[in-house]
Amino acid sequence: MEKQKFLTEDKFPVLPWHSFDIDSVIAKLKTDPERGLSTQEANNRIQEYGTNTLQSTRKVHWYTVFARQFIDVLILILLVAAAVSLAIGALGDAITILVIVLLNGVLGFIQEWKAEKSIEALKQMLEPRCEVLRDGANQTIDARDLVPGDILLLNIGDRVPADIRLIEGINLKVDESSLTGESTSVSKAIDTVPVDTPLAERSSVAWMGTAVTNGRGMGIVTSTGMSTEFGRIAQLTGTVDSEATPLQRKLAVLGKQLGILAVIISTIVALSGWLLGKPLLDMFLTGVALAVAVVPEGLPAVVTITLALGIRAMVKRRALLRRLQAGEALGSATIICTDKTGTLTQNQMTVQRIWLPSGEFELTGVGYAPVGDFQKNGEQVDLSKQKDISTLLESGLHCNHARIAKDERGWYAIGEPTEAALVVAANKAGLHLEELSHIVSEFSFNSLRKRMTVIEQSPVGLIAHVKGAPEVILERSTLILDGEQVRTLNDTDKVAANTAYLTLAEQGLRTLAIARRILPSDISLDEEHVEQNLTLLGIVGIID
Secondary structure: OOOEOOOOOOOOOOOOHHHOOHHHHHHHHOOOOOOOEOHHHHHHHHHHHEOOOOOOOOOOOHHHHHHHHHOOHHHHHHHHHHHHHHHOOOHHHHHHHHHHHHHHHHHHHHHHHHHHHHHHHHHHHOOOEEEEEEOOEEEEEEHHHOOOOOEEEEEOOOEOOOEEEEEEEEEEEEEOHHHHOOOOOEEOOOOOOOOOOOHHHOOOEEOOOOEEEEEEEEEEEEEOHHHOHHHHHHHHHOOOOOOOOHHHHHHHHHHHHHHHHHHHHHHHHHHHHHHOOOOHHHHHHHHHHHHHHHOOOOHHHHHHHHHHHHHHHHHHOOOOOOOOOHHHHHOOOOOOOOOOOOOOOOOOOEEEEEEEOOEEEEEOOOOOOOOOOEEEOOEEOOHHHOHHHHHHHHHHHHOOOOEEEEEOOEEEEEOOHHHHHHHHHHHHOOOOHHHOOEEEEEEOOOOOOOEEEEEEEEOOEEEEEEEEOHHHHHHOEEEEEEOOEEEEOOHHHHHHHHHHHHHHHHOOOEEEEEEEEEOOOOOOOOHHHHOOOEEEEEEEEEEO
């Protein structure tokens, strides 16, 4: 069994991390905010604290799955009938009933056990990853490998994988509704708060299972796995029982009715015969035989086989059911609502289309591998003659915190997947992060602003690179890059841009508009002044 230690009062003290200053947290967890933990130290701490996973309170064993196939009123009645048949010497009937019951159990077990194993495999495939600082470098690791003392980096859209004490934050807001029920995102800061502060008001801490909705930050992991606040809730809710399906409830009622009917018939027959002078033993055996005959031995097997055949058809269409009886309830479903990104897809964003005033372009290649071509109407584009593509991708690269890396499993993103897609597209055009200038300021993306701006110092002065929802960027643009010329954005351009991003959205692509502005030297570097009079560069369509 996988090792897991809980940070309990008697073994590993649960400390009020929210009330400790940053230096105290660093000292207590013996970490380095500049370099993070070493790989060796992280491995040692995994041995001490266990993996960062929420342990199931009830591990599913094969014998449990097999045994639950027989927890059914009809099956129990059949087992009683088999025992009675065996007791009265009807060996053939007893064997027949037992074979049917066993066959029913084996069929159900095979289907459900395969589903359990498949779900376990899916859980491993969907293992969340996170960005940490280790050995002095940013690394992307499986969230299960986090340990207390790790330096964790947070970006907008990230789900916090452990409880952390924040040590850095820029406009950081977190959705804590999964933990506290509060629907509004909570602002976070690095300042200490009093020891007795309620959990929902501990602004210096980010909790496992919550989501970053704005800004970015950095923190020190203080608790992992079942030692987190989320883990404690998981322990309390781990004993909730599943509800019976409509079919199970109907079969249970039918089983009880048949049981009562069998007892009534056998009693009436036995008493009637005895009152008419027949031997009591003979009439008892006759009544028992009638009771056994009333029970439909084949019904459970027919139901199980029917459900198994239905589920096999679903499996061919890549639908996985954990319980056999769930097939009946799912058969009534007409609409299934599900998240697509990261659930039905791998969440590997790829820029596939680019709209510019000079035309529409396609990018080849899938995933985060920086290999692909730029095409227009099926023909490869010479980027040296299409400077507006490079200009757009350059701003997309500058207005960005993501990067890509490669390990033995292939290319992967470090940071927000949508931003990583822009990095990959820029790399395909020969642009790289090493060419970035010094960042002076930043206005982070959030659901209200729907845009992000990075101001950098360049040889021509301050440049604001902006990306966001096309309708928002269009409202704030007065100029447009047409080929290599910047001109006034007119109504025809707005209609063309609107049509372009709506068409891309209808094709299932995420859309981002990208703009820039060379800032006057005397401008006030705040949102309202900077994010006006933008030059629209184009719109990208991203697929996952």
